[in-house]
Amino acid sequence: MGSPPPALRNKGRYFLAALALAGGLWACRRPETVPATAAAPVPPTPTTPAPATASPPASRAAAQPLPSGCLAQAPAAQPAPPPPQPLSGRLGLWVAEVDPATLRPLRAVATHPDEVFPLASTYKQAVLWAVLRQFDAGALLPTERFDVTRENQSLGDYPYDDTNVKDLTIRMIQHSDNTATDILHRRVGLKAVQALADDLGLCHTRLILPTKAWWVAEAGLSDTFNGTHLWETATGEDRERLAAAIDADAQKYRFDYLQRRLDAYFEGDADPANDLRVHNLSTPYEFATLLAHEYLRPGLSPRALKWQHEVAALGFGRSALRAEAAHNVAAFYGKGGNGWRILTYTGYFQTKDGRHVVYAFMQHGSDQTYTMPNTRRAFAWINAGVDALLGEQKPAPTEGKAPAVRPAVP
Template sequence: MRAPPPALRNKGRYLLAALALAGGLWACRRPDAAPPRVSVQAAAPVRPETAVATAAPDPNAPGCLGNAPAALPAPPPPLPLSGRLGLWVAEVDPVTLRPLRAVASNPDEVFPLASTYKQAVLWAVLRQFDAGTLPPTERFAVTRENQSLGNYPYDGTTVKDLTIRMIRNSDNTATDILHRRVGLKAVQAVADDLGLCRTRLILPTKAWWAAQAGLSATFNGKQGWGAATGEEREHLAAAIDADAQKYRSDYLQRKLDGYFEGEPDPVNDLRVHNLSTPYEFATLLAHEYLRPGLSPHALKWQHEVAALGFGRSALREETLHNVAAFYGKGGNGWRILTYTGYFQTKGGRHIVYAFMQHGADQTYTMPNTRRAFAWINAGIDAVLGEQRALPELKAAQP
């Protein structure tokens, strides 16, 4: 595999860049008519080299949410996108949180989440704030052990400011500090409590990169990691994270560069990354933003911070005029791109979306953002139908 340019290697491949893209540039054609309602089918072939090679929990086991309900096939991507692709766009009932109308492509396939998983860390932080175990003014120091790749916060940064950096700047060190502070198990519980059996949220960023770079003896010696659940997964995750904290971030970056300059296997992404399916992660967001079980104070914190995530400006102009509230996040990695979010329209409709790309032809995937949102917007149009600007309406509080 051709090595990426030095500029890309030096910046770190897994960092979510700051985006300033105008959503009005990304309008896409609205389908003339909706196809008949059918069960979801894969819209694109899965390349063998990107297929899941490790065992995964059975989504239909007791206590699991199960596969996505029947939905309309998603419109074809208006602009070319390579690799494995997944999309789930749904209008959800704000009371039951069940999909009222949805379009989908490969909604039950597992994809690496990259930085979009940080929305789950925010929810876990707010839960512990409400429990009285995590004051928003608690301060943290950046150390050799907890520094991850990319930029990082100043010493003495508060919990509240770390959540802002995590969502607005996609700061990996801020994320890892918060993830470890609330506990690896607490972040995984965000998914487990909802029965999202194919969703793994337990590893901090530095831990999955250390595993991918070959620096975790625990990971190297445990072939069954992908199928581990419950206490076994918690024990292994803690050990993998302990391995990762032994290394300076600059050394980890060099080792990761060496891995990607060789012959990286896309299957390894599925072994080391936090994971989910488009349907499961969109379900998580519906609960996080519509039924989070938080106090009024925590809800205010959530709304302030989650609104800083990327995605609002990438919506089509007609949609954007009708948005009363928006919360979103994106993530990118080596041939990986994800965008997920929730918004409420001024007319009181609630939309969740999850776009996932894995094994893209492009090593650096951020330039695919316009293409990704062209597809997301086509899905939103298919769900919402013809739109027109409405008067300003205050967003209802979940």
Template sequence: MRGTIRLTLALLLLGAGINACRNREAQDTAPPAAAAAQSQAAPRKAASASSPAPTATEPAVSAPAADGCLPAAPAVTQAPRPPQPLSGRLGLWVAEVDPRTLEPRRAVAFNPDGVFPLASTYKQAVLWALLREFDAGRISPNERFDVTPQNQSLGDYPYDGSNVRELSQRMVQFSDNTATDILHRRIGLQRVQDVADRLHLCHTRLILPTKAWWVAETGLSPAFTSNRDWGTTSGLQRLQLARQIDADAQRQRYDQLQRRLDDYFDHRYDPADDLKVHNLSTPYELATLVTHEFLRPGLSPRAQNWQREVMATGFGRSALKAQHAGNIDFFGGKGGNGWKLLTYSGYFQTKDGRRVVYAFMQHGADETYTMPNTRRAFAWINAAVDEVLGEQRPQKAPAIPLPTDTPAERAKADAVKAAQQDRP
């Protein structure tokens, strides 16, 4: 059983890392006040208007409500039922957005304000924060890092001496956890959280590197276990506690952490724990982040080209009917998965210039290994896109690959399936 759990986890975590940053974390800045992410979205007042159109170098930001947060998702058409069964808590937002105002022209949704774990989908925010640091002259794409036990996370990891540009590619294309943690710490924990805070996304938490949330969930972080109000913290208090949790994470070897995860998921797993420790968002807030990320990121032309090149390697384009109908001019996306959870988000521009964003979230699935749910997730995303844009008609139905659909990963997945069939 435990061997199976270990192998399954290796598949679940979407790549990972063993890298250690050379103790050069950027100085974190104090965040603006924001409401903490909760397990369920709190009611929020609707704003009466949007901000004026931003300049080319200034991110567009919707006017916050009276509580300082982005208003709840607007009332839109209910999303169609999933064409194929999906278990657990689900959330979906799919919209065509106006490239000038960044408001939805047409959208469909299901549970758009529910709060879900992000898993590796959060890594696109690390890239955006990295590129802001690049534009500010605080990070060079040629800065290099080595792997150390302190920064080693789960899964595969980059070579010693990998530079920032290479790490950013691995973080998105291969969902490498160590590459992510190296960059996240180098940027600074709060500067990644600022991606959400500047957009008033009060239910979006981006502050913890990957290794930190696993250490917290397994009880290996004294800072977390002795301070159960983590979920209600914000501002400087949250930053200070996040630093303490991350310091605890860097004291753990990856193999020790893996053994504790095996035991936790085998005997003590509670889905509520995911909402306490993971980075979080809602379908609507994540889609808002993605909209700004691609349409008004506030980056220099060089940084924006870097962003689009890297994000174009994220998973999703081959799974969209619009791609197989020859209707996608540009695509950028990111997915994430974990124990009983799966997330996908993306942005694409059609050949006739329409801009579409989507965010799918699943938590508490019946399946522990959720990657095969990718096909079901995109069947629902595609049905929603058809509602928003009109039916996309590929010449033949797309054969949707899995993000890890390589010979090595297929062999691992076959081993997992065989082991699961032998379970009592």
């Protein structure tokens, strides 16, 4: 499919359907009880894998041996079924049933689980986890309020002034609001979100930049980013310092000026390799590992767990699962993201017979510039992976005509 209509283009290519992710092509709004606990996270086993075979270093995490302390490459898994419907570009998929005690995969299907992809808005799940941890630490209150300013306004829709933290988390997950995300990300600290990955040894996962910061970098507006070759490989304090400087650059620009510069970039010679330089990143396996910890062993208090359940259940994906049509989903948390030739869908669900499934679908360099129409194709593949693990999820019989689908977000 070609470019979206001008009315959509004017909203910005990296967020132009972010609001629709909560409603998308289906509506999913039926949160149910999940047996969450406040136990401490179970760290993955850090190992140093054997050197990988040569492959393009820009797209494959396994191109270099991992340092000690990093999570190993994805464990052995069955090849994922081929996508039931055509999908272009680089593709990655990890669908796994995980042990709720160890959080390690019991069985999995995969395609390129160790390749690195841009996360787009699916990274916002990590921001939610960081907020909840700081709530438990007494570092912020759900009633703390924020205004939208020239500095913090990002692309797309944005919250009203005086919106509190709790409502910002809802807007971030349900409506994929970028300004709400950036306010929260900066409030907890850039380092705090990145630490969620670092503490788990997810050495190919970058979560440190707010949305406006990566767009300013990709638009060529960050003097810090333009002036260094260290950003892509920076870790620890070096990455924190550079991220803070790139984010400071981002806050100098009005959102509408940034939008015009992004439009010019994407209408020109946009290079998909730049996405990997500026976006928050992960691999299908690493990000699914993070989600298993976030939703099964987040180390949160009962109050924070209640908040997590209320908000994370609003993310897109539940009604796109065939397991939901089969009345086999007891709880669901998820999120999607899209951008210029980018599409991601990641999440967790528990079946009614007590099995725990995480999934991560990632697409980069799609033939379609506007990727939201690929949503059905993406979930056809995710569902094929779920069927391979759990058995075919057959839709339950319905009586009469099915009700019309009404997206939750226009």
